[in-house]
Amino acid sequence: MPNERESAGPSNSDQGSEVSEAQIAVHWREEGYYYPTAKFIGQANASDPAIRERFSEEHFPECFREYADLLDWDQYWHTTLDTSNPPFWKWFVGGRLNASYNCVDRHLPKARNRAALIWVPEIESEETRTVTYGELYARVNEFAAVLKDFCGLKAGDRITFHMPMVPELPVAMLAAARLGVIHSEVFGGFSGAACGDRIADSDSHVLVTIDGYWRNGQVSDHKVKADEAIARAAELGGRIDKVLVWRRKQGEYLSDTPMVPGRDFFVDDLLKDYKDRIVEPVSMPAEAPLFLMYTSGTTGRPKGCQHSTGGYLAYVAGTSKFYQDIHPEDTYWCFADIGWITGHSYIVYGPLALGTTSVMYEGVPTYPDAGRPWRIAERLGVTTFHTAPTTIRMLRKLGPDEPTKYRYSFKHMTTVGEPIEPEVWRWYYDVVGKGEAAIVDTWWQTENGGFLGSTLPALQPMKPGSCGPGVLGVYPVIYDENGDEVPAGSGRAGNICIRNPWPGIFQTIWNQPDRFVQLYYEKYNRDKNSTDWHDWPYFAGDGAMKATDGYFRILGRVDDVVNVAGHRLGTKELESAALTVPEVAEAAAVPVIDELRGRVVEMYVSLKPGYSASAEMEDKVSKALEIQIGKIARPKSVWIVPDMPKTRSGKIMRRVIAGISNFGEVGDISTLANPDIVDTIRHHVQAKKLAQGDVGRELTKEEREEIEAYGSAD
Numbered sequence: 283m284p285n286e287r288e289s290a291g292p293s294n295s296d297q298g299s300e301v302s303e304a305q306i307a308v309h310w311r312e313e314g315y316y317y318p319t320a321k322f323i324g325q326a327n328a329s330d331p332a333i334r335e336r337f338s339e340e341h342f343p344e345c346f347r348e349y350a351d352l353l354d355w356d357q358y359w360h361t362t363l364d365t366s367n368p369p370f371w372k373w374f375v376g377g378r379l380n381a382s383y384n385c386v387d388r389h390l391p392k393a394r395n396r397a398a399l400i401w402v403p404e405i406e407s408e409e410t411r412t413v414t415y416g417e418l419y420a421r422v423n424e425f426a427a428v429l430k431d432f433c434g435l436k437a438g439d440r441i442t443f444h445m446p447m448v449p450e451l452p453v454a455m456l457a458a459a460r461l462g463v464i465h466s467e468v469f470g471g472f473s474g475a476a477c478g479d480r481i482a483d484s485d486s487h488v489l490v491t492i493d494g495y496w497r498n499g500q501v502s503d504h505k506v507k508a509d510e511a512i513a514r515a516a517e518l519g520g521r522i523d524k525v526l527v528w529r530r531k532q533g534e535y536l537s538d539t540p541m542v543p544g545r546d547f548f549v550d551d552l553l554k555d556y557k558d559r560i561v562e563p564v565s566m567p568a569e570a571p572l573f574l575m576y577t578s579g580t581t582g583r584p585k586g587c588q589h590s591t592g593g594y595l596a597y598v599a600g601t602s603k604f605y606q607d608i609h610p611e612d613t614y615w616c617f618a619d620i621g622w623i624t625g626h627s628y629i630v631y632g633p634l635a636l637g638t639t640s641v642m643y644e645g646v647p648t649y650p651d652a653g654r655p656w657r658i659a660e661r662l663g664v665t666t667f668h669t670a671p672t673t674i675r676m677l678r679k680l681g682p683d684e685p686t687k688y689r690y691s692f693k694h695m696t697t698v699g700e701p702i703e704p705e706v707w708r709w710y711y712d713v714v715g716k717g718e719a720a721i722v723d724t725w726w727q728t729e730n731g732g733f734l735g736s737t738l739p740a741l742q743p744m745k746p747g748s749c750g751p752g753v754l755g756v757y758p759v760i761y762d763e764n765g766d767e768v769p770a771g772s773g774r775a776g777n778i779c780i781r782n783p784w785p786g787i788f789q790t791i792w793n794q795p796d797r798f799v800q801l802y803y804e805k806y807n808r809d810k811n812s813t814d815w816h817d818w819p820y821f822a823g824d825g826a827m828k829a830t831d832g833y834f835r836i837l838g839r840v841d842d843v844v845n846v847a848g849h850r851l852g853t854k855e856l857e858s859a860a861l862t863v864p865e866v867a868e869a870a871a872v873p874v875i876d877e878l879r880g881r882v883v884e885m886y887v888s889l890k891p892g893y894s895a896s897a898e899m900e901d902k903v904s905k906a907l908e909i910q911i912g913k914i915a916r917p918k919s920v921w922i923v924p925d926m927p928k929t930r931s932g933k934i935m936r937r938v939i940a941g942i943s944n945f946g947e948v949g950d951i952s953t954l955a956n957p958d959i960v961d962t963i964r965h966h967v968q969a970k971k972l973a974q975g976d977v978g979r980e981l982t983k984e985e986r987e988e989i990e991a992y993g994s995a996d
């Protein structure tokens with residue numbers, strides 16, 4: 283571990299890492315440390331180094347009592363960690379609690395009038411809405427009454443939300459949690475079809491949506507997606523009985539689609555019958571599922587990550603306290619979408635479990651200009667800021683000096699979701715954080731519930747581009763393909779794994795327990811009959827390197843998942859969407875390095891005989907991705923090619939086209955059945971790119987390796 287000394291600025295010291303990564307990572311040299319300010323350390327929740335000792339391996343798993351004790355339990359647990367049915371770990375067994383009670387009710391005696399949520403609408407002239415803990419309590423109870431009495435939902439049932447960033451979303455989540463109903467929120471930007479897939483998979487019979495919302499200065503009709511979702515779910519054998527439609531503006535209806543009598547109901551109408559109703563929180567076993575969060579994997583079918591009530595809530599409360607350094611009196615703004623795991627854990631459950639004020643923003647970061655976030659921060663007195671590298675890159679590009687024009691002052695900032703380039707990190711630190719805010723670069727995944735890798739902000743210095751060591755009670759390791767440990771400072775990358783279970787880990791993939799075991803544990807399992815957790819390392823699917831100081835640098839996915847602007851899109855998912863176009867015979871999606879969004883997707887398709895390439899056909903493919911998945915899946919380019927490069931067994935060699943798209947190497951093509959096609963495609967694609975002014979750029983060593991390995995997981 284680096285020295286824990288204090289200084290306001292960067293240090294060039296390499297403290298113990300001279301031999302390490304500098305030699306290999308030519309483009310990304312070993313960075314110096316940055317230290318938190320004395321002011322930050324003075325107020326930090328975790329400022330006593332003894333905390334690391336308390337969470338050391340010899341105190342595992344009992345160390346996590348400290349997290350669980352942040353919650354109110356109806357019944358205390360008898361077993362902290364049950365490993366009897368690996369890798370289906372059970373945490374805090376015997377305990378009972380309610381998540382809604384923990385995020386709302388228990389704060390009332392002290393904080394009834396404190397803002398729980400501050401909602402900022404995208405339109406700047408529209409009024410900001412504050413929901414105090416007292417109001418949140420009333421609204422959660424009333425909506426819980428609707429779910430219980432009007433919809434007939436009970437503990438263990440599933441409910442799907444397809445909601446954008448409006449306060450009605452956390453209200454709905456907490457209302458479901460109050461009843462023990464398992465919620466499944468589908469990111470609002472996803473298409474109706476994507477929502478329908480998730481409705482069918484989770485077997486939800488109630489859908490909660492909204493008529494419309496503001497996005498980039500436009501009203502987006504959202505209710506229309508509910509109709510599409512229900513149609514898609516029905517094709518898959520699913521059934522929705524009731525659609526509850528919130529209204530973005532009282533008395534208006536922002537959608538063009540009609541309400542279906544007997545199926546669609548305006549929530550504001552329903553609530554009239556449930557005014558001031560109180561619904562007792564249902565005391566749930568710690569192991570009861572709290573929610574499902576779907577994510578992309580290597581196959582087309584999305585994975586419903588099932589998160590528990592007790593373990594999850596304890597984990598997000600603990601990490602929010604020690605890593606986000608949240609205090610009840612803070613104004614905390616996580617600029618993510620609640621439709622992703624980051625929003626669940628670090629807009630809703632973690633911050634509200636700690637009784638703080640959580641800010642929600644409806645729109646895009648740069649609307650109407652790149653000064654918007656900083657105006658919001660100044661006006662609301664935001665103390666703590668949390669966002670993704672993509673947003674930081676975009677704000678840096680469009681308004682590099684904007685933060686200096688506003689008098690906000692952050693004490694703490696987070697970056698999450700993708701690797702952050704050191705120069706982007708430095709802009710975040712110097713300009714956004716004004717050299718005052720401590721930064722945590724938090725590495726984790728939908729599956730994990732909360733952070734896996736990060737520095738403790740007052741105790742471990744920051745290093746641009748590295749997330750830091752494993753978090754408290756989480757012991758990562760890097761294995762090579764043979765299961766041998768890749769040592770720290772070796773300069774070699776490998777597969778980052780977590781050696782131990784932790785309370786936030788998902789319980790399973792909804793209805794797919796075999797896939798859960800196979801995808802996350804089979805690779806490095808030492809003995810499938812063992813009930814010793816040491817034999818079950820968790821395989822994260824990320825490539826990483828460890829420096830001699832114990833800090834990890836995450837390089838990106840090792841499977842066929844493309845991380846677009848911090849959002850995971852599965853190759854197969856993208857390809858199946860392209861194949862819904864009747865003229866398309868074959869499709870292959872590849873990642874392309876992008877300065878703003880990290881990675882973007884380019885889609886290669888070949889057409890069935892009798893059809894020829896045209897701009898209309900390209901649009902059709904692009905549109906298909908938007909319809910099947912959502913706007914975030916829209917490819918940067920669609921390349922219609924006469925044939926795909928294939929092996930003799932007919933497998934599409936994605937690394938070859940990925941190389942072409944990135945102006946990189948195509949590697950060995952001697953095993954192809956049709957090697958001549960490579961030059962044809964290269965000429966076609968690169969000539970068009972050059973004509974559009976896209977000349978690519980030299981790839982770093984890690985990027986090259988990623989592209990050259992792309993598709994090898996098939």
Ligand code: PRX
Nearest residue numbers: 698699700701724725726727728836839850
């Ligand atoms: O590749 C890693 C990358 O995002 C993936 C997880 O994506 P998702 O499940 O959508 O969750 C995103 C928010 C938790 C990881 O497998 N990733 C996440 N955080 C970082 C990161 N890569 C580098 N640095 C990070 N801090």
